[in-house]
Amino acid sequence: MFAAVRTAPEPIAPHKHHVLIGHSPRIRHISRMVDKVSGGRWPVLLLGETGTGKEVVARAIHAARPNEPFVTIDCSSMVGPLMESELFGHTKGSFTGAANAKVGLIEHANGGTAFFDEIGELPLDLQSKLLRVLQEKEFRPVGSLQTKRSDFRVIAATNRDLAKEVEKGTFRRDLYFRLNVVSLRLAPLRERREDIPVLIQHFLSRLECVHTFTAETLEAMLSYDWPGNVRELENCIQQMVAMNSGPLLHVTDLPSSIQNHLLVRKGQSMVAAAAAGSTYAASSPFHERSEAPVIDLTPMGVLPLVEVERRHIMRALEYTEGDRAVAAGLLGIGRTTLYRKLKEYEVAC
Numbered sequence: 001m002f003a004a005v006r007t008a009p010e011p012i013a014p015h016k017h018h019v020l021i022g023h024s025p026r027i028r029h030i031s032r033m034v035d036k037v038s039g040g041r042w043p044v045l046l047l048g049e050t051g052t053g054k055e056v057v058a059r060a061i062h063a064a065r066p067n068e069p070f071v072t073i074d075c076s077s078m079v080g081p082l083m084e085s086e087l088f089g090h091t092k093g094s095f096t097g098a099a100n101a102k103v104g105l106i107e108h109a110n111g112g113t114a115f116f117d118e119i120g121e122l123p124l125d126l127q128s129k130l131l132r133v134l135q136e137k138e139f140r141p142v143g144s145l146q147t148k149r150s151d152f153r154v155i156a157a158t159n160r161d162l163a164k165e166v167e168k169g170t171f172r173r174d175l176y177f178r179l180n181v182v183s184l185r186l187a188p189l190r191e192r193r194e195d196i197p198v199l200i201q202h203f204l205s206r207l208e209c210v211h212t213f214t215a216e217t218l219e220a221m222l223s224y225d226w227p228g229n230v231r232e233l234e235n236c237i238q239q240m241v242a243m244n245s246g247p248l249l250h251v252t253d254l255p256s257s258i259q260n261h262l263l264v265r266k267g268q269s270m271v272a273a274a275a276a277g278s279t280y281a282a283s284s285p286f287h288e289r290s291e292a293p294v295i296d297l298t299p300m301g302v303l304p305l306v307e308v309e310r311r312h313i314m315r316a317l318e319y320t321e322g323d324r325a326v327a328a329g330l331l332g333i334g335r336t337t338l339y340r341k342l343k344e345y346e347v348a349c
Contacts (some may be wrong), residue, residue, distance in 0.1 A: 020053075020060055021202045022195030027188040030057060037182050038064035045179045046157040048186030051231030054157035055117060061112045061155060069112030071152075073105050076118040083126060087144050094143020101349065106139055108292075109152040119179065120160035120171060131175045154179065189226040189233065196222055199230060203237045211246040220251050223265065224258050264329040268320060310345050313338070 015286040020031050037044055038061045046054040053070045055072065062070045078086050085095075089104030096233065106114065116122070133139045134154060138147045165171035189196065197218065204211060215222070226232050240253050251262070328338040 020056065022192060022200050023198060024192040024195045026192045027195060030184060030186065033184055034060045034250075037061055041153045043153070043179050043181040044155045045181075045183045046155065046186065047162075047183060048157075048159065049188050049229055050159050051159060051229035052186040052188060053230050054186060055115065056283075057184065058113075058115045058155045058157065062115075062153075065112070069109060070115065071105050071109040071112065072115045072117060073109075073199060074117045076121040083123070083220040084129070087126065088129070088139050088141050090142035091144045094141075098143070101141075104139075106133060106150050106152075107148060110150040111152065113153045113155060116154065116156040118158055120158040120165055124170070124172065127172045127175050131178060134175075134178050138230075182335065189229045193222055196233065199233055203234050204241075207238065207241055209241050209246065211241055211244070211249055213249050213324075215250070217249055217251050217254065220254060220258060220262055224261050260326055260329065263320070263323075263326050267326075267330040286305060309341070313341055314347075315343075 020027055020034070022028075022045060034057060044058075045060060046057055048054055059070065062068070073087070077121075083105065085098075085102065087104050087106050089102045089107055090098050092098060092101045129139070133150065137149050137151045140147050162171055162176050162180070166173045166176050200213065200218075200221070221233075221236075228235070236255050236258070239255055240249050244253050254262075313327070313331065316330050317324070320326040320330065324338055324342075325335055328335045331338065
């Protein structure tokens with residue numbers, strides 16, 4: 001169990017200021033930068049892996065202007081011919097199915113903030129039209145001959161390296177420079193593990209539950225890399241609370257992804273311990289060398305490499321009691337590679 005820590009006031013409404021949770025140097029730096037840029041209207045580019053909290057930071061920047069609109073534009077979800085209509089709106093009858101006129105997201109953001117989530121997913125043709133809006137503050141709805149004006153602050157976020165996308169020709173260079181005035185990079189959760197206990201307490205508080213974690217469970221969560229970052233951590237806690245009446249949550253209550261991580265970690269520790277023990281035994285002056293061979297050797301005195309590999313894989317499967325996914329993790333190979341090797345060895349998959 002761990003001591004309770006201060007969390008943000010609850011509940012946090014979806015369209016209100018999201019407090020940045022944590023005490024690590026990385027999160028303190030982001031908080032300072034948010035304070036600096038929130039008062040102005042400079043474009044901000046948020047960089048970071050999926051789930052690191054880019055929208056939380058965007059809302060924190062916008063919080064200095066609570067009476068202005070905050071419009072989220074999810075560029076990864078807008079697909080097909082209706083993307084332009086979603087952004088700029090359309091007139092009645094401009095295309096099949098357009099029974100009524102529609103106001104686009106760009107117009108809704110007028111006077112406030114437009115948050116372009118996953119801006120790297122926006123197609124090139126819409127990138128050029130967005131650039132014109134940012135430069136001229138003007139746009140034209142689909143099917144209209146008249147221009148409209150929309151003046152807003154732009155905050156963009158992406159998990160891609162936009163500089164590389166520019167070099168590949170998938171992202172416009174001029175739009176990149178227009179967006180990249182203030183750039184903030186959000187650290188993945190594995191690089192700020194000291195924030196994990198604070199985040200756990202925060203999410204438990206939001207769920208209004210009385211669950212707590214054993215020290216062993218917290219240690220397991222601190223050792224995990226969280227590839228889905230804060231979003232995965234929140235999902236983990238929700239899952240554990242939903243499936244257990246509590247109040248104490250144990251290692252066995254953790255999701256399967258963390259359970260597999262613990263198995264791999266245990267296996268690696270055992271392999272390292274066995275290797276260290278073998279080295280010590282071989283170098284010890286008290287080691288009695290056996291005259292009998294430990295394994296059967298070929299006439300040349302060594303096993304073929306393929307046989308060494310086969311035996312190693314079979315030992316991993318024996319250790320994991322046939323769990324091929326965990327065995328592949330222990331061996332450091334993909335499951336497809338493991339299945340192919342087993343097929344080569346004529347072992348039933």
